[in-house]
Amino acid sequence: MSPEVAPDEAVDPRTSSAFLVNESLGYLFPAALRAAAVVGVADHLADGPRTPAELAAATRTDARSLYRVLRLLATRGVFEEDASGRFRLTSAGDALRSDAPCSARSAVLMNTDRSMWLPTADLSRCVSEGTSAFEHLFGLPFWDYFAQDEDTADVFHCGMAAMSDAENEPIATACDFPPSGTVVDAGGGHGGFLLTVLERHPGLHGVLYDRPHVLAGHRLDTPGIAGRWSTEAGDFFTAVPKGDVIVLKRILHDWEDEQCVALLDRCRTALAPGGRILAVDAVVPPGNAPHQAKALDLLLMAALVGRERTEPEFATLFESAGLKLSRVVPTSTVLSVMEAVAV
Incomplete structure (x- = not known):
């Protein structure tokens, strides 16, 4: 393994070369993570360690190839190999199980899907032309492609729901909701966040607003919030249902400034007097420290047309x-809640 190099540290050219070569191989970790998620190997480790041969038989894979994938993932703490050659699932890797609380498996499959993966390999096109690489590769803009490819759309929406499951509770806790009124979750997907909000605030009514094919997978039909929710299909660039609070969770970062302004204008028009818009997104911090938003920003650049933004933006x-x-209210997740009111 090449050495860690501090950005301002004077190093030998050979050290720099080794560092950069090692960094260039970093894409192999998500590739291995995807392979493990696709075959569902983590599900077979819930009851304890197993050998690669046992896991291969359970997952109908090649034992030698599976071992090599597990060995790499063990270097990142997802699995751990013991002295006898058996692998166990670590606490850090536990959410790779499909039945784990807040399972990340669907999110891993979404983030490493070819619809996301292939455009990132063409970032140089984005840098040179200032545009997404997605349409060049797939023949259609991102959302148009998803509208005509149900399988890919399902991967995306299930993945987004999985990403949201771990963050919904702390974000709902950070949000300031009124004791009564209507909350509209615009572009709310399967409704995981709205479900959390309604469970926490029994005086609220919720409207889940999204495209018809997305609403088909909603999760709101639960006894605890019966009679306090409805779904409404539509295009939020055309209109947004009226509400006291309108939520835009992981929405604005999908779009360019002009489209965001148009969407926010629709939301402002739909606000009840004294109402508020809660935009939930990552806020890019200043400085050189790592932050998920700085990485996700490149995925947005490659596949969509949006970007992550700073607070002034x-x-x-x-x-x-x-x-x-x-x-702006920070949360314990990578996202913040930005509260906006009509001027």
């Missing part, structure tokens, strides 16, 4: 739509 979006960013 969000403030400018709201101002352009006749709104004021009243406060």
Whole structure:
């Protein structure tokens, strides 16, 4: 393994070369993670360690190839190999199980799907041309492609639901909801976040607003919130249902500024007097420290047309739509809650 190199540390050219070569191999870890997720190997480790041969028989895979995948993932703490050659699932890797609480398996499959993976290999096109690589590879813009490819759309929406499951509770806790009224979750997917909000606030009614094929997979039909929710199909660039609070969770980062302003304008029009918009997104911090938003920003650049934004950039979006960013509430997740009101 090549040595760690501090950005401002003077190093021998050979050390720099070794560092960069090692960094260039970093894509093999998510490739291995995807392979493990696809064959469901983690599901077969819930009851304890097993040998590669046992796991291969359970997953109908090649034992030698599976071992090599597990060996690499063990270097990152997902699995651990013992002295007898058996592998166990670590606590850090436990969410790779499909039946784990807050399972990340669907999210891993989404993030490493070819619809996401292939455009990132063509980032140089994005840098040179200032546009997404997705349409060049797939013949259609991202959302148009998903509209005509049900299998890929299902991977995306199930993956987004899985990403949301671990963050819904802390984000709902951070949000300031009124004791009564209507909360509209615009582009709310399968409704995991709205479900959490309604469970926490029994005086609220919720509207899940999304495309018809997305709403078909909603998760709101539970006894605890019976009679307090409805679904409504539509295009949020055309109109948004009226509400006291309108939530945009992981939405604005999907779009360019002009489209965000148009969407926020629709939301402002739909707000009840004294209402608020809660935009839930990552806020890119200044400086050189790692942050998930800095990585996800490149995925957005490659596959969609959007980008992650700083707090001043969000403030400018709201101002352009006749709104004021009243406060930013950090959460224990990578996302923050940006509260906006009509000017």
